[in-house]
Amino acid sequence: MADATIIDGKAFAATLRERVAGEVAALKAEHGLTPGLAVVLVGEDPASQVYVRNKGEQTEAAGMYSETHRLPADTAEADLFALVDRLNADPNIHGILVQFPVPAHLSQDRIVARISPDKDVDGLTVLNAGRLASGLPALTACTPVGCMMLIRDALGGELRGKRAVVIGRSNLMGKPMAQLLLAADCTVTIAHSRTVDLPAVCREADILVAAVGRAEMVKGDWIKPGAVVIDVGITRLPSLDPEKAAQGKTRIVGDVDFKQALAAAGAVTPVPGGVGPMTIACLLQNTLTAAKRIHGLEG
Amino acid sequence: MADATIIDGKAFAATLRERVAGEVAALKAEHGLTPGLAVVLVGEDPASQVYVRNKGEQTEAAGMYSETHRLPADTAEADLFALVDRLNADPNIHGILVQFPVPAHLSQDRIVARISPDKDVDGLTVLNAGRLASGLPALTACTPVGCMMLIRDALGGELRGKRAVVIGRSNLMGKPMAQLLLAADCTVTIAHSRTVDLPAVCREADILVAAVGRAEMVKGDWIKPGAVVIDVGITRLPSLDPEKAAQGKTRIVGDVDFKQALAAAGAVTPVPGGVGPMTIACLLQNTLTAAKRIHGLEG
Numbered sequence: 187m188a189d190a191t192i193i194d195g196k197a198f199a200a201t202l203r204e205r206v207a208g209e210v211a212a213l214k215a216e217h218g219l220t221p222g223l224a225v226v227l228v229g230e231d232p233a234s235q236v237y238v239r240n241k242g243e244q245t246e247a248a249g250m251y252s253e254t255h256r257l258p259a260d261t262a263e264a265d266l267f268a269l270v271d272r273l274n275a276d277p278n279i280h281g282i283l284v285q286f287p288v289p290a291h292l293s294q295d296r297i298v299a300r301i302s303p304d305k306d307v308d309g310l311t312v313l314n315a316g317r318l319a320s321g322l323p324a325l326t327a328c329t330p331v332g333c334m335m336l337i338r339d340a341l342g343g344e345l346r347g348k349r350a351v352v353i354g355r356s357n358l359m360g361k362p363m364a365q366l367l368l369a370a371d372c373t374v375t376i377a378h379s380r381t382v383d384l385p386a387v388c389r390e391a392d393i394l395v396a397a398v399g400r401a402e403m404v405k406g407d408w409i410k411p412g413a414v415v416i417d418v419g420i421t422r423l424p425s426l427d428p429e430k431a432a433q434g435k436t437r438i439v440g441d442v443d444f445k446q447a448l449a450a451a452g453a454v455t456p457v458p459g460g461v462g463p464m465t466i467a468c469l470l471q472n473t474l475t476a477a478k479r480i481h482g483l484e485g
Numbered sequence: 486m487a488d489a490t491i492i493d494g495k496a497f498a499a500t501l502r503e504r505v506a507g508e509v510a511a512l513k514a515e516h517g518l519t520p521g522l523a524v525v526l527v528g529e530d531p532a533s534q535v536y537v538r539n540k541g542e543q544t545e546a547a548g549m550y551s552e553t554h555r556l557p558a559d560t561a562e563a564d565l566f567a568l569v570d571r572l573n574a575d576p577n578i579h580g581i582l583v584q585f586p587v588p589a590h591l592s593q594d595r596i597v598a599r600i601s602p603d604k605d606v607d608g609l610t611v612l613n614a615g616r617l618a619s620g621l622p623a624l625t626a627c628t629p630v631g632c633m634m635l636i637r638d639a640l641g642g643e644l645r646g647k648r649a650v651v652i653g654r655s656n657l658m659g660k661p662m663a664q665l666l667l668a669a670d671c672t673v674t675i676a677h678s679r680t681v682d683l684p685a686v687c688r689e690a691d692i693l694v695a696a697v698g699r700a701e702m703v704k705g706d707w708i709k710p711g712a713v714v715i716d717v718g719i720t721r722l723p724s725l726d727p728e729k730a731a732q733g734k735t736r737i738v739g740d741v742d743f744k745q746a747l748a749a750a751g752a753v754t755p756v757p758g759g760v761g762p763m764t765i766a767c768l769l770q771n772t773l774t775a776a777k778r779i780h781g782l783e784g
Binding site: 311312313314315316317318319320321322346347348349355357361364365368371373374375376377378380381382387390 | 615616654656663670679680689
């Protein structure tokens with residue numbers, strides 16, 4: 187079997203960002219409206235700081251208004267809520283993203299519930315989950331939206347009747363992913379840690395989405411020949427080079443054994459460079475969508 | 486193969502109604518609280534009138550307060566909304582059910598959106614769909630809740646890791662059914678009109694739920710030997726006796742070819758007498774749950 191196509195998420199995300207930037211320019215020109223994204227970071231987590239900086243830079247590169255609020259790690263809930271309330275009411279802000287995880291004294295659920303569903307560009311609120319489940323216009327979590335774009339592209343848009351298997355059932359990834367695939371007329375199976383004979387279930391899939399966070403769990407013989415394999419997992423392992431590993435060097439792998447998948451799948455996303463770059467690009471798109479809807483310019 | 490167990494929904498529903506009545510009596514004695522259900526019927530649809538009467542009678546038989554509002558077929562939306570608003574605010578009412586279908590000049594979606602999610606005992610509001618999808622306490626549509634009870638009973642509670650296939654993806658039945666099975670740790674597949682090779686997909690199922698409304702579509706060789714088969718469909722066909730058929734006599738069948746299923750399945754619900762009787766019993770239970778939650782007596 188020929189090697190699988192490697193899905194280039196980085197290039198796809200760059201194209202998507204350009205498209206968003208074009209729409210933002212048109213929105214400014216035609217309606218005098220600049221979509222605005224506010225990112226809130228509580229504490230000093232180094233990885234979160236990198237994400238937040240990237241988000242701010244890419245938001246501005248797309249021609250949007252960007253605001254970043256850095257709060258100390260010991261911020262009281264009331265103070266964080268006051269900021270969220272202010273952003274909910276701010277007409278220059280159309281998307282609000284609180285970077286998770288937050289320090290342990292804060293409740294992620296309570297923070298999410300405080301964000302206006304109309305500005306919930308992470309698609310985390312209960313109302314947006316309900317809109318998605320009910321087939322209504324929703325703001326949907328960025329990672330599954332990005333995965334859908336890659337899947338549509340890999341299949342030339344032909345999703346109807348395809349069997350899709352999603353491994354993982356989180357509110358942020360697995361469940362919305364299943365809803366999106368179902369809305370695209372796939373026959374959808376949700377598998378998870380309690381699934382019996384997971385390899386056999388995976389082998390049914392024309393579209394296999396792995397989102398469990400277990401390094402290289404999905405092996406080549408779990409993959410139906412020719413399937414589209416989307417790898418959402420990100421795990422940091424020691425470098426394969428013992429010397430580098432001794433120096434603390436690491437490598438990043440996904441939920442799929444990439445080398446084995448290359449020999450079995452029709453198309454597969456690499457980690458890094460697959461799903462990852464799509465997430466911020468979809469955040470920009472969600473912010474654009476939120477701005478349009480708030481101003482009655484889109485369903 | 487021995488004949489399948491015929492799941493007696495009528496007997497199960499009677500037991501459930503007794504249990505609800507017992508809890509209602511306790512709630513009255515301990516908290517002076519009587520759960521109340523308001524049913525709203527717009528127009529003169531004869532089938533709806535029968536349902537509504539049954540609901541009212543069973544509500545009172547369970548010791549609850551029952552109110553039925555019969556509005557003329559030409560009721561204006563504003564008048565219906567005024568009634569819903571009044572029921573939303575009424576402390577004696579804990580469940581509100583608008584009988585569907587409503588006359589064509591009224592929008593089901595707009596009516597549902599008007600009902601307080603805390604009193605939405607049909608589990609139709611977007612917020613309850615989101616709560617269910619997010620794993621939060623929700624009021625969930627009565628028919629899937631009833632199906633879950635029959636499934637749990639048939640399997641002695643052992644659902645974990647079972648493969649479940651739901652045929653149909655409506656907001657009222659298929660989607661919440663899939664969510665409930667997923668929450669019970671089943672590996673869940675949602676099939677529908679676009680599914681390719683539906684018989685083969687069905688044969689994977691340890692638990693098969695048919696909810697499409699196509700008479701006797703599921704044949705014996707679609708059923709994995711020993712599977713639990715839940716038939717949600719109700720279709721009225723002409724009587725098998727040509728003479729009676731000529732007189733307009735009808736019979737009711739489900740989505741499953743019952744005779745064939747008997748030879749293949751481990752357990753199967755009949756139509757009528759399977760899922761049907763569970764629906765009103767679950768409505769009573771939802772009203773009880775809503776009353777407890779509104780008064781802070783349960784999650």
